[in-house]
Amino acid sequence: MIFGVPFDNTSSFRRGSRLAPDAIRYAYGNLESFESSYGVNFPDIPIADLGNLEELEDVTAVLPLVEHAVSVIRKDGKIPIMLGGEHSITSGAVKNFSGSSMVIIDAHSDFREEYMGSPHNHACVTRRCLDILGKDRIYSVGTRSVSREEYESERFGEVRFITADEVREKGIRQVGKEILAGTEKSVYFSIDMDGIDPSYAPAVGTPEPYGITPTDVRYLIHTLAGKIEGFDILEFSPLYDNGNTSVLAAKLIQDFIGSKETKKKFS
Ligand code: MN
Ligand code: MN
Numbered sequence: 136m137i138f139g140v141p142f143d144n145t146s147s148f149r150r151g152s153r154l155a156p157d158a159i160r161y162a163y164g165n166l167e168s169f170e171s172s173y174g175v176n177f178p179d180i181p182i183a184d185l186g187n188l189e190e191l192e193d194v195t196a197v198l199p200l201v202e203h204a205v206s207v208i209r210k211d212g213k214i215p216i217m218l219g220g221e222h223s224i225t226s227g228a229v230k231n232f233s234g235s236s237m238v239i240i241d242a243h244s245d246f247r248e249e250y251m252g253s254p255h256n257h258a259c260v261t262r263r264c265l266d267i268l269g270k271d272r273i274y275s276v277g278t279r280s281v282s283r284e285e286y287e288s289e290r291f292g293e294v295r296f297i298t299a300d301e302v303r304e305k306g307i308r309q310v311g312k313e314i315l316a317g318t319e320k321s322v323y324f325s326i327d328m329d330g331i332d333p334s335y336a337p338a339v340g341t342p343e344p345y346g347i348t349p350t351d352v353r354y355l356i357h358t359l360a361g362k363i364e365g366f367d368i369l370e371f372s373p374l375y376d377n378g379n380t381s382v383l384a385a386k387l388i389q390d391f392i393g394s395k396e397t398k399k400k401f402s
Contacts (some may be wrong), residue, residue: 137388138214139187140220142197143372145256148341151372155384156187157216158373163385165323170389173397175193177389183213194223196253201227205365214395216388219369221340223255225325226263230366236318237264239275240330240352242343244296246285257340257370265293274314276302276355277330277347297329299347311358323365326352326359326387328380336383338376349383353390357401360394 139156146152168177188204191197203216203230208215217228222245229237239245239261246265250256255263260277270293278296285291295317302310329339332346356363371384 136183136185136208136209136216137216138185138208138222139218140197140201140224141187141190142194142220142263144192144270145194145223145251145253146221146340149372149375150340151374152219152221152340152370153190154373155220155371158376158381159218159368159371159384159388160184162381163380163388166385166389170393173393173399175393177264177392177397181261182392188357192378194242194253197224198227198255202230203256204305205231214363215365216391217367219367221325222260222325222369225260225367225369226255226267226362228365228367229264229281229323232321232323234319234341235272235323235364236323237268237273237323237325238314238318238355238359239273239325239327240265240347240355241275242277242280242299242329242346243327243341244275244278244285244291245282245327246291246294247282250333261294263291265290268373270317271295276310276314279345282342291330299345302347302351307347307354311355314355315358318359318362320362322359322362324356324359324367324391325362326368328369328371328384331383336380338372338374338380340370340372349387353389354401356387356391357394361389363391
């Protein structure tokens, strides 16, 4: 069940992610409707798009709306696929996932207690999710931008930050194995598009060099698909897009749906 959240009011650098839900839909419509790597024909899969939530300015008003939308979708036995918007909205969705694990793709640790006067700024979202899920439940992959204050925070070790360099050193298969073994049977998967290298995903609110690759992310989605019960994609800003980032965001959603449906497994 797809829905969009056109919200980017806490973005600290480049705004525009409020325009992302519709841009991702447009790109998705241009993808091939059959995916041969999974043997999945997408028109055969029941997927509903609820449209966008109301566009609001205040994050403390948006979060309860997101929490409610995800709660309704889950009570109906469906899997929420949320199109952001900026990363702050994820904590609203995760409120419905206590007892679950979480995998985040992100260049940033997003581990500030508060930023620019708000504990719900997008730079605080991993910290807020830690408050909800508790320690040893969150894996954040692709990390390469951490403030000294975050790094020295007592709670920093309660999240497993897997840096982009560690992914390159160990290889994504090893990383996938660790996450698969360490997560509960229900996983919320959150993609901040800036986790991916800006050469592949330039149109993001806060770009950061030396990132992981789109196929790294695709591999993790595919490996964890059996456990994933909630999915989102955030921080894409169409204002800076040359066309690459929107189609990549759309493709990652197709990879999630295809991986959920397929009987085939990547080696
Ligand atoms: Mn983020
Ligand atoms: Mn980020």
